[in-house]
Amino acid sequence: MLVAKPVGRDAATKKYDILSALATFGLSKDKHKQRQILRLMALITTRYNWQCDELSMGQAEIARLWSVDTRTVKREMARLRSLGWLVQKRQGARGRVSVYGLDLARVMADTQPTWDNIGPDFVQRMGAEPQQSDTNVIPFRNESAVEFSNDVWGRACKVLHVDDPSTFASWIALLKFGGDEAGQIVLVAPSRFHATYVTSHLQQRILYALRAQDPSISAVQIIAQ
Known part of the structure; x- marks a missing residue:
């Protein structure tokens, strides 16, 4: 907002x-x-x-x-x-x-x-009320417990986590995979504020990580839950 x-x-x-x-x-x-x-x-x-x-x-x-x-x-x-x-x-x-x-x-x-x-x-x-996440990415605060699925989004998350653990834990770990349509990945953020921030500051970084796993991906869209 x-x-x-x-x-x-x-x-x-x-x-x-x-x-x-x-x-x-x-x-x-x-x-x-x-x-x-x-x-x-x-x-x-x-x-x-x-x-x-x-x-x-x-x-x-x-x-x-x-x-x-x-x-x-x-x-x-x-x-x-x-x-x-x-x-x-x-x-x-x-x-x-x-x-x-x-x-x-x-x-x-x-x-x-x-x-x-x-x-x-x-x-x-502010639209940032605490929410439970059922994603397969466990928060970074307990680094030894971080796990990733073997699908495209999970593999991309692993790369993003290694590249910048702090940013990953604060913003990317809270995104949920929302689907893939015609090469466009949809990610769902827990709030509108979160979606806007990720779109403004991290969207390209996420797209590069996804394309490294699957070159057919052409775009990524971040929407609010």
């Missing part, structure tokens, strides 16, 4: 939800992470254009807002870009400042581990 642009009738609620997720996540971390997230929240609340997904602000202006020097601004903005939370949409040049956007899907995905601290109503509103 919240990966959509927070505009329209429920815009205010969606904005508060994003800021709540950031604040709660930051408070669970050390003082350095807390300061980083507070700085990002200051940018969002003072200068971010939700409707256009644009943050346009010069380094000197950011430095004044954060009470730091411009060297600190350069370092911190680079860290936020490396996290994937800030996305540079236009490079700054003579006479104009850089323009950034927010990857809301990435922000919400990274803050999800602390949603429970806000409350079950928030978790449910």
